Amino acid sequence: MASSVVETPSCNEQRLLIVGLGLIGGSLAAALRASGFNGVIVACDPSEDEIARGVEMGLIDTGGVTLADQVAGATMIVLAVPVLAMESVMASLAGVLSQAAANVVLTDVGSTKATIRDCAERVFGAVPANMVLGHPIAGSEKSGVAAANPRLFADHNVILTPEPGVDPDAVARVRALWQACGANVLEMDVERHDQVLARTSHLPHLLAFSLVDTLARQDERLEIFRYAAGGFRDFTRIAGSDPVMWRDIFTANREAVLASLDDFEEGLAQLRHAIERGDSDALIATFDRASHARHYFDTLLNKTSYQAEYNMQPQGKVTYRVRPGGQAKGHLRVPGDKSMSHRSIMLGALAQGVTEVKGFLEGEDSLATLQAFREMGVAIEGPHQGRVTIHGVGMKGLKAPAGPLYVGNSGTAMRLFSGLLAGQAFDSELTGDESLTKRPMGRVADPLRLMGASIETAEGGRPPLKIKGGAALKGIFYDMPMASAQVKSCLLLAGLYAEGETRVREPAPTRDHTERMLNGFGYSVSREGDTCWLQGGGALSAGPIDVPSDISSATFFMVAAAITPGADITLEHVGINPTRIGVINILTLMGANLELLNEAEVGGEPVADIRIRYAPLKGIDIPVDQVPLAIDEFPALFIAAANAAGTTRLRGAEELRVKESDRIQAMADGLAILGVEHTVVDDGIDIVGNANAEVASYGGGRVDSLGDHRIAMAFAIAALRASDDIIIDDCANVATSFPTFVELANKIGMGVNVEGEND
Numbered sequence: 201m202a203s204s205v206v207e208t209p210s211c212n213e214q215r216l217l218i219v220g221l222g223l224i225g226g227s228l229a230a231a232l233r234a235s236g237f238n239g240v241i242v243a244c245d246p247s248e249d250e251i252a253r254g255v256e257m258g259l260i261d262t263g264g265v266t267l268a269d270q271v272a273g274a275t276m277i278v279l280a281v282p283v284l285a286m287e288s289v290m291a292s293l294a295g296v297l298s299q300a301a302a303n304v305v306l307t308d309v310g311s312t313k314a315t316i317r318d319c320a321e322r323v324f325g326a327v328p329a330n331m332v333l334g335h336p337i338a339g340s341e342k343s344g345v346a347a348a349n350p351r352l353f354a355d356h357n358v359i360l361t362p363e364p365g366v367d368p369d370a371v372a373r374v375r376a377l378w379q380a381c382g383a384n385v386l387e388m389d390v391e392r393h394d395q396v397l398a399r400t401s402h403l404p405h406l407l408a409f410s411l412v413d414t415l416a417r418q419d420e421r422l423e424i425f426r427y428a429a430g431g432f433r434d435f436t437r438i439a440g441s442d443p444v445m446w447r448d449i450f451t452a453n454r455e456a457v458l459a460s461l462d463d464f465e466e467g468l469a470q471l472r473h474a475i476e477r478g479d480s481d482a483l484i485a486t487f488d489r490a491s492h493a494r495h496y497f498d499t500l501l502n503k504t505s506y507q508a509e510y511n512m513q514p515q516g517k518v519t520y521r522v523r524p525g526g527q528a529k530g531h532l533r534v535p536g537d538k539s540m541s542h543r544s545i546m547l548g549a550l551a552q553g554v555t556e557v558k559g560f561l562e563g564e565d566s567l568a569t570l571q572a573f574r575e576m577g578v579a580i581e582g583p584h585q586g587r588v589t590i591h592g593v594g595m596k597g598l599k600a601p602a603g604p605l606y607v608g609n610s611g612t613a614m615r616l617f618s619g620l621l622a623g624q625a626f627d628s629e630l631t632g633d634e635s636l637t638k639r640p641m642g643r644v645a646d647p648l649r650l651m652g653a654s655i656e657t658a659e660g661g662r663p664p665l666k667i668k669g670g671a672a673l674k675g676i677f678y679d680m681p682m683a684s685a686q687v688k689s690c691l692l693l694a695g696l697y698a699e700g701e702t703r704v705r706e707p708a709p710t711r712d713h714t715e716r717m718l719n720g721f722g723y724s725v726s727r728e729g730d731t732c733w734l735q736g737g738g739a740l741s742a743g744p745i746d747v748p749s750d751i752s753s754a755t756f757f758m759v760a761a762a763i764t765p766g767a768d769i770t771l772e773h774v775g776i777n778p779t780r781i782g783v784i785n786i787l788t789l790m791g792a793n794l795e796l797l798n799e800a801e802v803g804g805e806p807v808a809d810i811r812i813r814y815a816p817l818k819g820i821d822i823p824v825d826q827v828p829l830a831i832d833e834f835p836a837l838f839i840a841a842a843n844a845a846g847t848t849r850l851r852g853a854e855e856l857r858v859k860e861s862d863r864i865q866a867m868a869d870g871l872a873i874l875g876v877e878h879t880v881v882d883d884g885i886d887i888v889g890n891a892n893a894e895v896a897s898y899g900g901g902r903v904d905s906l907g908d909h910r911i912a913m914a915f916a917i918a919a920l921r922a923s924d925d926i927i928i929d930d931c932a933n934v935a936t937s938f939p940t941f942v943e944l945a946n947k948i949g950m951g952v953n954v955e956g957e958n959d
């Protein structure tokens with residue numbers, strides 16, 4: 201991997217004047233000095249002692265107490281005085297500014313921006329074109345120049361809030377000033393800045409001041425402080441901050457702080473009420489939500505979350521570089537089934553009682569579903585190593601979420617949620633990531649409307665979905681135009697809330713986890729032939745759920761073994777529900793050596809260990825009735841086809857075009873790069889395989905997964921039989937369904953390297 205040297209941007213001001221030599225002003229001087237700044241640094245402060253200390257510490261060249269004496273020749277002036285002193289300092293400055301350099305730029309470090317903009321307007325008539333308001337988000341409970349710290353701004357954010365008419369060159373120079381101190385510089389408008397800061401900084405300071413003051417006023421204060429341990433210390437460190445500065449901030453940012461205090465008081469009142477009532481579910485729900493949010497915040501800070509990675513690298517620039525060849529050997533347990541993981545949370549939340557789930561998939565898709573229920577007031581503990589405890593709220597116990605529910609990359613979640621939310625008393629909105637935003641939702645919105653739901657979609661029936669609460673749903677008979685378990689499940693979930701019977705006919709069998717799990721929760725779902733139905737108005741009762749390993753994830757290793765001479769892989773405890781085993785049937789038809797061992801039934805779902813050893817494959821016409829039973833497995837099966845003797849033909853698979861990507865085209869594009877002969881048709885593809893075990897089946901090259909997890913993993917497996925490296929772009933989404941894929945791939949003897957954008 202190439203290493204990259206990041207150079208610290210330099211600040212080229214000739215003479216910097218810092219007005220107010222406290223912690224921030226002093227640290228700015230210290231940071232500039234440490235960066236090798238070549239200009240002169242002067243300071244003005246009402247305290248002669250502070251100036252003398254600044255000189256003695258080597259932070260400033262010179263300084264004094266009168267602004268008029270310091271301003272001559274300044275190319276940049278930084279106002280680092282308390283917020284409420286800002287206006288008088290600006291007024292003094294206005295009188296002497298003509299002595300500064302002709303190209304002087306003014307900036308400030310005030311923690312509130314609307315008041316400072318108002319001061320500038322009063323003093324100068326308007327914010328001058330050479331004035332860039334700014335705020336370094338860094339501080340310390342210490343004050344005074346003696347506490348100056350050259351690293352105070354390193355890796356911290358500095359928010360600039362330039363007015364629309366400000367000179368872009370002035371903005372660039374202030375940006376360079378802070379970048380030289382190691383800060384990340386952002387821009388936003390004044391109002392947004394003040395709201396954000398009220399919530400993230402001012403409110404926590406207010407609470408810390410208040411808590412310490414309340415305790416300190418109680419009689420046994422000495423006793424209390426003597427015993428005060430970690431919790432008190434962690435929560436109240438910032439109560440030691442400069443009182444004058446904070447008085448000024450709360451005076452200046454009054455409106456935004458009061459609004460955030462209102463929200464906080466409401467939350468606190470709810471907690472108080474829960475404690476009074478002894479409502480342990482409400483307490484767990486709040487604490488779990490907060491604890492999860494706090495951990496998520498940590499992953500954002502440490503940049504370990506897929507979401508963070510994805511947000512910070514908008515093109516999802518995680519690349520796999522997979523070495524050609526390698527082995528496929530070992531015993532593996534792939535993570536829990538994604539379809540069942542979503543459903544376990546949904547039904548557990550609506551049940552009476554506590555549902556214990558084991559084997560839950562800790563992938564981004566099912567975690568997003570879990571979080572969405574927390575946002576609707578459901579107490580959920582975990583996941584801890586696949587274990588989740590859901591404190592069901594009953595069919596009518598969900599609460600209106602505070603904002604849109606974000607379901608990430610998951611079509612399953614959005615479609616199942618739409619049915620479930622159509623039956624609620626409250627309005628809701630469903631949003632997702634960029635890929636999900638392109639997927640068709642008319643297939644659920646249309647039949648839900650027939651049931652009486654009121655749903656708005658974006659143009660072309662795409663997300664977001666806005667669902668009106670309080671609709672009186674009526675059961676319908678729906679003859680599905682496509683074989684989709686998501687549409688069927690959506691309607692069954694809406695049917696729980698509908699009057700009468702909801703019946704769904706499917707044109708071909710699709711996965712039946714919703715029906716099985718509803719039955720497992722004591723809610724009767726009937727089936728006759730291709731039609732299933734339920735009566736609305738019943739209740740669910742909680743019970744344990746054992747989620748088996750996901751056959752869709754296991755597929756990548758089944759194909760790995762099927763194409764690699766000498767391979768022998770056993771996949772443990774895999775779900776082999778008859779509506780999911782298309783991949784087993786298709787690989788067997790192609791000649792794969794595949795055995796099911798230790799067959800058993802857990803929680804209403806059949807499971808087995810799957811052992812697969814290398815045997816030469818042959819091309820086949822894939823039976824059309826197997827298509828819905830293997831719908832997510834085709835990207836991997838295309839790689840099997842590329843290694844089989846002769847042609848494999850797939851038809852009747854137009855649904856592949858509306859998954860996380862157009863999977864027919866995405867695979868065809870990648871196969872073309874590897875040099876695999878193929879022909880694309882509307883509803884399928886013909887792939888001509890190379891099946892000589894002695895030589896590689898195709899070349900290497902760089903393919904684009906288009907952010908689709910299954911495309912990424914399919915091409916990774918393909919490398920086992922390639923002649924050269926396969927480099928796969930845009931792989932961050934593998935974390936949605938199979939977070940441990942790379943680890944397991946390397947465990948069986950493949951060589952997958954994960955490269956980030958800067959490698």
Ligand SMILES: O=C(O)C1=C[C@@H](OP(=O)(O)O)[C@@H](O)[C@H](O)C1
Nearest residue numbers: 539612683684685686687831832
């Ligand atoms: O119901 C489910 O959990 C799923 C159904 C299938 O989608 P369709 O119903 O759109 O075929 C499948 O592709 C998806 O990964 C999961």
Ligand SMILES: C=C(OP(=O)(O)O)C(=O)O
Nearest residue numbers: 609610611612613832859
């Ligand atoms: C199609 C898939 O999932 P979803 O529809 O839930 O996004 C998949 O996992 O392959």
